[in-house]
Amino acid sequence: MASRSRRILSDALPLRLVGNAAMAAATAARSLGEDPTLFGIQLARRFPLARRALVRAAASARGADAALLGAWMRGELDAVRGILDETSGPGLSRLAAEVAQAAGRPELVVDDPTAHPVARARAAWQLGEATTAIALLDGVRAPRLRRVLRAERALMTPGTRLRWTHAGAPTVDGHGVLHLLTNSLPHTQSGYTIRSHAVLRAQRDAGLAPVAMTRVGYPVVVGGLGARAIDVIDGIAYHRALPVALASTPDGRLRQQADALAALAARIGPAALQTTTHYPNAVVVREVAEALGLPWAYEVRGMLEQTWLSGLASDEARERARSSERYALVRAREAELAAAADAVFTLADRMRDDLVERGVPRERIELVPNGIDAALLERERPAPADARLGVGLPREGFWVGAASSIVDYEGFDVLLRAVAQARAAGHDIRALLIGDGTARPALLTLATELGLDGAAVLPGRVPREAAAQWLDALDVVVVPRVDREVTRTVAPLKPIEAMAAGAPLLVSDLPPLVESVGPGMVAAGATVPPGDAGALAERLAEIARTPPAREELADAGKRRAAERTWGSVAQTYRDAYGRLGV
Template identity: 45%
Template structure:
């Protein structure tokens, strides 16, 4: 078991599977099989998990393991029921799962109406995470919008979810942070409620106290629906409008890690229903692009209630781009050669495995071409193993996660930026930020031919489109750019100009501020 756990933590998926298959072929051992079944489940090896679990029906922790297996597939009610009659540990797990299921079924916080007078021009943003403790695209988008809103004249306060960032290991975090003039408040009570439904109630009560002190005229929150539930309760207690920003389709993101059958599960159905409820109840819905807006309208939300605030750029990305070789020198990369690559979260749906395969086809003919992969994620060990097997690992560079302030340097270090996303429901709808940043750096983009990406990349105008999950087509499009300085320059210039014209955080902030003002006029 320690060896299997070590292989799992190192991302050695093939080794984990091989060792678990050996366990399946060996003699049954109830408690060992139960533990190995849970390890298999954590690695996504559900068939092996089921086989081991079937041999562990008399093991002490079988009911808990069975509940987690059902929960993994989205069978929330069955998971709770599976823990009936279990011991103390099982009862604690049952209470936790029952509380989460209650939230998915619609249990929302309740607050009493307050005597409240808002201050005009103040907005409170409620966030899942934030700078400086999390450097994700989510955190950076939030920060960029709020900084631009402040520059446009609004008084902004950000509040993060209860327990954050201590719950992600930042044990010395302060109750307040200021980043680029944007204030972040943390909700850090001495004790957290034990179940999700109770914790949302606690979170709403804590957020209400901050709002009573700050006195905003508008509340603004983001996906997913639990944030909307909390903010709706506070907004109704104060009698002020609230905004729900849909940045992704998280039910589809969850389903993408489970397989097509997950879309028929209880969790998926409830997840979508709660998202629809929150969008319906919000005073304004904000989203990233036209594909996402179409999905929201299809869920029954009036189109006139929705505005688009696309992923955008600001700061250093607006500065005049430098030559790729100069940028490589600045970030410590070899200056010579031709660089293709990406800046991305390393997760399965981003399709980095297809990019490595495409690069392998090119590298056999072009020894001067390197592949640069900037970022980190659960797929990184598997991708590094693929790079080693390719025979070109000496020319494939993994940087890991880089500080946000250095990201622009890595964008500029590339000659061509690639977005090789898989063809999934979530990737067809959600527009990423990184290709917009690449275009701002005057770098042409090769992207999968998916609706959300086609809102950013116009084939032959600012980049090239390739068939999703088709490494040969990706390689073909890359080679056309590698072989033509004129084409790269023309596409890069057009891409940068389009971003400057349409996709800046300042433009988004002005659009949001105008929408806020309309909400306030309606409320008067």
């Protein structure tokens, strides 16, 4: 079947490429025509080549705008926020307003009566003030943005159903589980996609015959112009929903998604549907499941409103967002959809408790924590100094860090400051941060400011097949998350992977991380106060000079990881679907 799929795709590839290019061109042209400034900002975020061109273009800007745009393009977020604080007040330019929002400071824009109405509307939306955002567009020539925001508000409002009808027949005597995912390997490498792939493999091994489809337009909308209609990875099929043109509104795109998911279901005949947060996925899957007469499951992997708050850069912005209309609607919407599902899966006790507090019946929620492939427990970890040679790093030094998405709430700035303090105290501790994300440029700047040239390496994203070798190069893996709502609720994947690999591990003392590592690791000293660079520096120095402490952490981690294999986790899925008659 897999070879036949590849042959069909190869024959159709030229036509597929034409369709992908048409979709990308239409999307780009619409964005460029509606708001050239925002389009340039977003282009620079996604494509490094465009970033370099816009850095050169920044030289033609004047005054504060030139300094602001230049700092933002170089990734110097602290400098950007400093310039914004110095120049905030009435009279922000359109460019400055867009940069302020990209830097997580929408409160500087929304209350400025001289700012462009479209910029103010976007800032209000970013703060969760949905009705205000729509009202700011009254009388402004931005009809599509008004339609988009109205559709978004409707979709996040409890009780709203997708206006979609299915002309086909219900599924009869189906087999297997059809998943709807936001994104996937090989086009996106993240904790979300790695967990998704592990879940699919585990369900396959448990006899649930999973198949996946990703959101409409993906991966073309993130630059994957060479995307095929199907990718097959480790025997798991990922189907793509790639229309020639994407609908111009969120509800229109969800109808396209529902059409594609229902068409795939008609071809493969599943016995159940499954999706993951956030609510747009669940909106689609509920409609398709009801039309096909199938049960469906919702896997809650995070809290959308908390992730959104984590992207705001000031206490004022976070407080406004937390008390906003959008915050309340999203929390209620997620709870409504979870309660409507036939089964709910989530990752940790804290997340289950949050759902129960919002009205989801506890007996319908199954815990499916992050797991690992049992084969990893049998793998012999090389000496970190030897592994460093293999990736082009020096053998000497005591290297600490992580393989992760590089975003603000991961706390890698705290880690760099801890490394600098430890080095100032005479310890040859060095940092290695593998991965990419919005915070990486600022971390590169911080490393230079701290005098860590040569002692802090940020290689960016590495090939999936090389990730284990880079992780092996670390003497200690550190998960230094800062204390935010999202980090107090959501459990990441990387601690369990590090423990399975036999790497000594340190994590911030936050509930999901403590739950992930377990009491044995806590007793071995695996937790440090979040945000405390001094405490982290002291603990790293202690571990660096005490080999038995490293061995204790590695051994306790292996024992904990052995309790969390995907084989044991998969039985939870098997049992839950068995109760649904699958």
